Amino acid sequence: MSVYTINEQGEPDFFDRTQQKNLNRDLLKNITLKDFVVYWNSEEEEAFLISDNDCKDSYRKIYLRDYIMRGDKKNPEAHPLFDFSFDSRLTIKTVDTSVNEIEPKYKLDISLEPIKIILNNHQLRQIIEFSKELKAKAQKSKVHLTEELSEEELLAEKKAYTNSLVKFYENYCTSKPRFKWEEVLQAHKGDRDSQMIYRALVIIPSMGIIEATREAVLEINKLKKISTQKKGKSKKGLFGFWQAEETQVQPEDTQKEEEKFEEFYQSFMLASKKMTKDKSVTGFGLTISAKLKEAGVVFFPDTRSQHFCLEMRNIKLDFDFIDHKNLENFKSNIAVFDLEFFYTTKNHQMANHFIKRLNDYDHRNIITLNLNKKFQDHHRFIELNLEGCNFEISVIPQISELIKAIAPPKDDEIEISFTKGHSDKIFDSPLLTRAPSLKKPNIQTVLTFTSNLLQAAVTVPMNPASLLETDGWALFFDKIGLSTQSDLSGVSDTWNIDSEGIRMDYFDSLETYLRNREKLYLPVDQTKSLYNLISNFQLKSNITIAKSNEESESTKNLNCYLEAGKALFYINPLLAFKLSQLPACFEFLKSLHRERPQNKPATGTVLTVKHNGIHLVRYIII
Amino acid sequence: MEKLLQFILPSFVGDFIQGIDRETLKANFLKGKVSLKDISLNPSMLSKLGAPFRIVYSNIGNLEMNIPWLKGFKQPIELCLEDFLVLIEPNEDIKEVDIVEEKMKLLDRVTEFVSINPNEASKPEKKSEGLFTYYKLLILDNIQVASLYFLKILRSGLRIFT
Numbered sequence: 001m002s003v004y005t006i007n008e009q010g011e012p013d014f015f016d017r018t019q020q021k022n023l024n025r026d027l028l029k030n031i032t033l034k035d036f037v038v039y040w041n042s043e044e045e046e047a048f049l050i051s052d053n054d055c056k057d058s059y060r061k062i063y064l065r066d067y068i069m070r071g072d073k074k075n076p077e078a079h080p081l082f083d084f085s086f087d088s089r090l091t092i093k094t095v096d097t098s099v100n101e102i103e104p105k106y107k108l109d110i111s112l113e114p115i116k117i118i119l120n121n122h123q124l125r126q127i128i129e130f131s132k133e134l135k136a137k138a139q140k141s142k143v144h145l146t147e148e149l150s151e152e153e154l155l156a157e158k159k160a161y162t163n164s165l166v167k168f169y170e171n172y173c174t175s176k177p178r179f180k181w182e183e184v185l186q187a188h189k190g191d192r193d194s195q196m197i198y199r200a201l202v203i204i205p206s207m208g209i210i211e212a213t214r215e216a217v218l219e220i221n222k223l224k225k226i227s228t229q230k231k232g233k234s235k236k237g238l239f240g241f242w243q244a245e246e247t248q249v250q251p252e253d254t255q256k257e258e259e260k261f262e263e264f265y266q267s268f269m270l271a272s273k274k275m276t277k278d279k280s281v282t283g284f285g286l287t288i289s290a291k292l293k294e295a296g297v298v299f300f301p302d303t304r305s306q307h308f309c310l311e312m313r314n315i316k317l318d319f320d321f322i323d324h325k326n327l328e329n330f331k332s333n334i335a336v337f338d339l340e341f342f343y344t345t346k347n348h349q350m351a352n353h354f355i356k357r358l359n360d361y362d363h364r365n366i367i368t369l370n371l372n373k374k375f376q377d378h379h380r381f382i383e384l385n386l387e388g389c390n391f392e393i394s395v396i397p398q399i400s401e402l403i404k405a406i407a408p409p410k411d412d413e414i415e416i417s418f419t420k421g422h423s424d425k426i427f428d429s430p431l432l433t434r435a436p437s438l439k440k441p442n443i444q445t446v447l448t449f450t451s452n453l454l455q456a457a458v459t460v461p462m463n464p465a466s467l468l469e470t471d472g473w474a475l476f477f478d479k480i481g482l483s484t485q486s487d488l489s490g491v492s493d494t495w496n497i498d499s500e501g502i503r504m505d506y507f508d509s510l511e512t513y514l515r516n517r518e519k520l521y522l523p524v525d526q527t528k529s530l531y532n533l534i535s536n537f538q539l540k541s542n543i544t545i546a547k548s549n550e551e552s553e554s555t556k557n558l559n560c561y562l563e564a565g566k567a568l569f570y571i572n573p574l575l576a577f578k579l580s581q582l583p584a585c586f587e588f589l590k591s592l593h594r595e596r597p598q599n600k601p602a603t604g605t606v607l608t609v610k611h612n613g614i615h616l617v618r619y620i621i622i
Numbered sequence: 623m624e625k626l627l628q629f630i631l632p633s634f635v636g637d638f639i640q641g642i643d644r645e646t647l648k649a650n651f652l653k654g655k656v657s658l659k660d661i662s663l664n665p666s667m668l669s670k671l672g673a674p675f676r677i678v679y680s681n682i683g684n685l686e687m688n689i690p691w692l693k694g695f696k697q698p699i700e701l702c703l704e705d706f707l708v709l710i711e712p713n714e715d716i717k718e719v720d721i722v723e724e725k726m727k728l729l730d731r732v733t734e735f736v737s738i739n740p741n742e743a744s745k746p747e748k749k750s751e752g753l754f755t756y757y758k759l760l761i762l763d764n765i766q767v768a769s770l771y772f773l774k775i776l777r778s779g780l781r782i783f784t
Binding site: 002005061184202209 | 679681696697698707709712722725726728729730756759760763764765766767768
């Protein structure tokens with residue numbers, strides 16, 4: 001690893017930010033990691049030795065070095081069973097723009113040399129579990145709680161905090177030269193007032209807590225003066241008349257002190273507002289741009305006899321974390337020029353492609369994914385935009401093995417819903433065990449998904465075991481757009497599907513398909529073709545699903561609107577026969593099916609079908 | 623001179639490194655070379671950066687520093703780390719503690735007004751900026767690191783090695 005300061009041209013440089021010429025320059029650093037290796041040792045059995053608290057540091061050092069050497073590829077004694085996950089050369093250029101800007105911002109420009117990740121099923125499961133664990137922890141530590149307090153609740157919390165702080169001061173601090181916050185932390189697990197103070201520090205926003213502390217300080221000072229006056233009076237005694245004037249606090253003095261405090265307080269509030277704004281509102285932004293020429297993932301589901309490969313070329317990734325304290329607020333963009341996803345056996349006899357390019361003429365990115373996440377007003381807004389172009393998907397049964405391997409175990413299954421948030425998880429936070437009376441925050445996820453796929457083909461081979469000889473079906477879309485949106489109230493989800501230029505063909509061999517494939521995306525009417533079943537078909541649909549309220553007995557309502565264009569089917573006995581065999585190609589999906597609790601039958605469903613501008617059918621099912 | 627460095631070095635690198643003492647430190651003042659053996663990372667380093675991990679154990683077998691002090695720090699300081707091991711694990715509740723501590727720090731000046739001598743509270747803090755801060759910033763901006771680097775994450779039987 002090497003780290004050094006560079007100039008704008010990428011050359012090593014000496015940077016003095018106090019010099020006039022550097023005042024408007026950003027600080028640039030180059031970080032290079034050569035032979036950078038990550039490996040995931042899923043078989044490690046002696047890890048407990050180092051995680052044991054009683055383990056001496058000298059032993060830890062020996063164990064750690066031993067573990068690392070086992071994964072060191074240069075070491076001839078390296079463990080041959082460790083599947084290697086990552087091995088590359090990584091260059092990161094960091095830009096620290098905090099030199100000039102009020103809002104600090106860091107930019108990372110990462111370029112990676114081709115990387116290949118090899119994973120087995122055991123490793124993948126562990127990585128998934130580990131990432132879940134990390135996600136759950138991150139979720140726990142998020143503090144959206146302060147935003148949940150209403151005006152009245154906030155006022156009550158502040159009042160309770162002020163009282164507790166005064167009481168805490170009276171109980172613990174009167175005999176001490178100054179108030180120490182560490183004592184609140186030390187006592188907060190046992191003492192009720194310190195518990196209340198701790199809770200308030202967690203849930204009340206910074207400005208509110210300063211205001212409440214000010215009230216407490218004024219109250220404490222009043223109490224102090226009363227006790228001093230009492231002391232003064234009681235101390236009078238025989239020569240008390242000499243001391244009386246010294247101990248008695250004059251109203252002018254009190255006023256002066258209060259004025260002084262007020263003066264300090266106002267300036268402090270101003271400074272704090274700026275400080276808290278910088279830290280919690282703006283945070284330090286982080287922008288990551290990464291370029292990668294080639295990346296590959298090889299996955300072994302069970303044994304080494306078969307594996308899945310995902311290969312990508314010319315990848316560009318951009319992440320912009322707007323606020324580092326809440327990593328949910330980010331924008332990201334991933335563009336992949338070329339992608340291949342295939343299944344192959346050990347001897348690499350044949351690669352069965354799930355996904356590949358349709359043709360080589362088109363120079364647009366095969367996939368562009370844009371994801372924006374934002375947390376605002378108790379809503380988590382997710383915008384997902386997917387654009388695909390010029391790709392072919394094959395429906396082959398081997399994909400089920402991959403899905404089974406990646407899918408979580410049955411008991412972990414989570415039903416996906418557009419508006420269901422993860423508020424329950426947040427509620428497991430230890431914050432709330434200390435703040436038991438706080439109401440549950442209702443965080444709602446609002447997902448807006450749009451996808452636009454251009455010139456996409458789906459092939460269904462009738463006999464996937466021998467792809468070279470098989471016949472099959474090809475479905476081609478000139479354009480297919482899908483968009484969904486859930487409304488803010490969480491009452492319904494709306495789906496819009498808009499497709500153009502749909503055509504479906506039957507091919508008697510792979511060779512026939514390959515020969516005719518290039519014609520698929522041309523706007524040529526191939527109706528005379530023997531194998532063409534349907535061509536240039538348009539379909540528009542709008543589906544609105546009203547969600548059932550768990551508390552009430554009402555069930556889902558579905559409103560479906562379909563608008564179909566002119567459709568001409570060219571059916572001959574062969575096509576009819578082959579069409580009847582089509583469902584058998586999807587038999588493998590049954591193995592993925594899991595028993596779910598049966599939903600109540602839908603009521604109040606409206607289905608409208610429009611053909612060539614005329615409403616053909618309108619079903620109302622109750 | 624080594625004694626002097628024992629006091630100066632922690633103020634420069636104390637946020638990142640700990641364990642600097644007479645036994646671990648060797649220096650050649652004229653050549654500007656400082657060598658530290660068997661030192662460790664400051665465990666609070668990651669939490670200060672807001673990272674969701676904590677350092678369980680760390681060891682830097684050898685840290686060589688090349689300090690161009692004769693050139694008035696107008697060249698980068700070179701660091702070479704060898705035999706560097708870190709054991710880190712995900713940290714829980716770090717943000718909660720952070721929030722409370724951050725607010726406590728913020729409120730410290732307000733509560734100074736309930737101390738015995740409240741007049742002291744309104745006095746402005748001494749400015750820490752000066753030549754020392756200037757050099758510290760200059761050094762950190764231009765530091766060059768070369769390393770034989772090992773990193774390890776461990777938690778609940780799940781591990782990543784780099």
